[in-house]
Amino acid sequence: MNARLEDIEAIKQLKARYFRTLDTKQWAAWRAVFTDDAAFDGTRRSFNGPDEFCALTSAWLQDAITVHHGHMPEIVFTGPDTARGIWAMFDIVQFPAPTPGSGPYAGNGFIGYGHYEEEYRKISEGWRISLLRLTRLRVDPLPAGSAFAPVPEGLLRSGTSPWL
Amino acid sequence: MNARLEDIEAIKQLKARYFRTLDTKQWAAWRAVFTDDAAFDGTRRSFNGPDEFCALTSAWLQDAITVHHGHMPEIVFTGPDTARGIWAMFDIVQFPAPTPGSGPYAGNGFIGYGHYEEEYRKISEGWRISLLRLTRLRVDPLPAGSAFAPVPEGLLRSGTSPWL
Amino acid sequence: MNARLEDIEAIKQLKARYFRTLDTKQWAAWRAVFTDDAAFDGTRRSFNGPDEFCALTSAWLQDAITVHHGHMPEIVFTGPDTARGIWAMFDIVQFPAPTPGSGPYAGNGFIGYGHYEEEYRKISEGWRISLLRLTRLRVDPLPAGSAFAPVPEGLLRSGTSPWL
Numbered sequence: 001m002n003a004r005l006e007d008i009e010a011i012k013q014l015k016a017r018y019f020r021t022l023d024t025k026q027w028a029a030w031r032a033v034f035t036d037d038a039a040f041d042g043t044r045r046s047f048n049g050p051d052e053f054c055a056l057t058s059a060w061l062q063d064a065i066t067v068h069h070g071h072m073p074e075i076v077f078t079g080p081d082t083a084r085g086i087w088a089m090f091d092i093v094q095f096p097a098p099t100p101g102s103g104p105y106a107g108n109g110f111i112g113y114g115h116y117e118e119e120y121r122k123i124s125e126g127w128r129i130s131l132l133r134l135t136r137l138r139v140d141p142l143p144a145g146s147a148f149a150p151v152p153e154g155l156l157r158s159g160t161s162p163w164l
Numbered sequence: 165m166n167a168r169l170e171d172i173e174a175i176k177q178l179k180a181r182y183f184r185t186l187d188t189k190q191w192a193a194w195r196a197v198f199t200d201d202a203a204f205d206g207t208r209r210s211f212n213g214p215d216e217f218c219a220l221t222s223a224w225l226q227d228a229i230t231v232h233h234g235h236m237p238e239i240v241f242t243g244p245d246t247a248r249g250i251w252a253m254f255d256i257v258q259f260p261a262p263t264p265g266s267g268p269y270a271g272n273g274f275i276g277y278g279h280y281e282e283e284y285r286k287i288s289e290g291w292r293i294s295l296l297r298l299t300r301l302r303v304d305p306l307p308a309g310s311a312f313a314p315v316p317e318g319l320l321r322s323g324t325s326p327w328l
Numbered sequence: 329m330n331a332r333l334e335d336i337e338a339i340k341q342l343k344a345r346y347f348r349t350l351d352t353k354q355w356a357a358w359r360a361v362f363t364d365d366a367a368f369d370g371t372r373r374s375f376n377g378p379d380e381f382c383a384l385t386s387a388w389l390q391d392a393i394t395v396h397h398g399h400m401p402e403i404v405f406t407g408p409d410t411a412r413g414i415w416a417m418f419d420i421v422q423f424p425a426p427t428p429g430s431g432p433y434a435g436n437g438f439i440g441y442g443h444y445e446e447e448y449r450k451i452s453e454g455w456r457i458s459l460l461r462l463t464r465l466r467v468d469p470l471p472a473g474s475a476f477a478p479v480p481e482g483l484l485r486s487g488t489s490p491w492l
Contacts, residue, residue, distance in 0.1 A: 180414075187465055233416055235399065256441070315467065317432075318432065322442050
């Protein structure tokens with residue numbers, strides 16, 4: 001391994017910001033993890049760049065409860081300022097009311113498993129995601145009777161005080 | 165990034181000990197991941213330091229089956245011997261018999277998602293957790309009919325032989 | 329900590345290949361993460377080396393949907409070319425039809441939690457797993473009515489294009 005450990009750690013923290021700002025709905029910070037020409041694949045539909053991707057996705061998920069976790073990264077470099085990586089992933093998405101229509105993302109929501117296959121590029125501000133491809137191992141619809149479960153009273157809500 | 169990769173890896177392993185010794189109920193080793201003046205927030209109640217926190221939590225969880233996982237750390241340094249970090253988290257807690265009362269942690273147990281927002285301090289023995297704040301994205305009660313599921317016969321139980 | 333960060337990262341990526349090639353059923357690549365004298369413990373039965381382990385496990389899981397995730401590694405070195413490590417783990421295994429018999433792995437499948445306690449050895453091609461011991465915190469059978477949930481139409485299947 002040609003060890004570029006600082007860059008690997010920076011890309012891990014980049015992807016951590018992706019997950020944290022998504023689930024805590026800090027949408028401007030979420031947009032900032034992508035390059036301006038970022039591409040998206042394996043998602044519900046096609047998107048014309050990261051502004052459209054973030055605008056439509058944030059509108060879709062604003063009132064949902066979401067949890068996204070990444071695991072077991074394998075990051076390799078393709079040049080001084082470019083890298084590829086793959087992460088195992090887990091997600092729960094639950095909508096406050098059933099989404100009409102059919103397909104994997106209709107209904108109450110879902111629990112899914114798969115991988116992110118990604119490309120990264122280093123710009124002047126640091127590493128960014130330039131390609132996000134989501135692949136799936138399985139997707140289970142949330143049971144029809146699932147309670148919409150926001151944070152119980154007496155507990156702290158994630159993201160209410162910016163920590164980093 | 166001002167790369168302090170050795171310290172980052174040491175803090176990751178510190179938090180790994182937190183999870184492993186908690187779920188395998190090695191309570192003395194669990195106490196040892198905290199500084200003597202560690203503070204706790206977002207938990208069920210307030211605690212007067214780590215001795216009380218560990219004594220009450222271990223009594224609460226001794227007969228429960230627990231699984232705690234951390235994900236996607238973002239660790240930054242605030243001084244030569246101080247750091248902050250945030251981790252996504254997942255936990256399952258199941259009690260051998262329903263806990264009376266109400267609230268998020270009553271009943272059979274729960275499955276939860278959220279974040280640890282933490283501070284760390286390096287003492288002579290190494291890095292320790294000096295502040296643990298637990299925040300939540302969602303908490304689901306375990307279904308009323310959930311079987312209490314200890315390790316099936318024929319499989320090895322985690323933590324029965326100290327590995328590290 | 330005697331920091332051997334390059335080796336730690338290499339072992340993390342080794343274990344990531346273990347998980348990714350298992351769940352995407354790239355069996356030759358899965359076999360390649362083990363030394364030729366690798367030993368296995370805590371699994372369903374005993375195995376006479378990695379060839380038998382991989383042959384029997386791949387036959388068992390070929391038509392199943394599996395998800396395996398590792399978390400929170402603690403890796404320590406026992407020599408220039410040897411290491412030990414422990415990982416928290418999560419797995420879902422679902423069979424296309426119920427497996428006859430009894431025991432933790434019969435029926436529709438299961439959701440499990442535990443730890444991998446492992447040894448690693450560096451050979452000329454890089455780090456390999458020389459001992460895999462699986463221990464458990466809990467194992468839940470999949471509910472009787474669980475739908476067998478392959479990847480929904482319109483989504484990409486993990487592992488269909490080799491990424492790394």
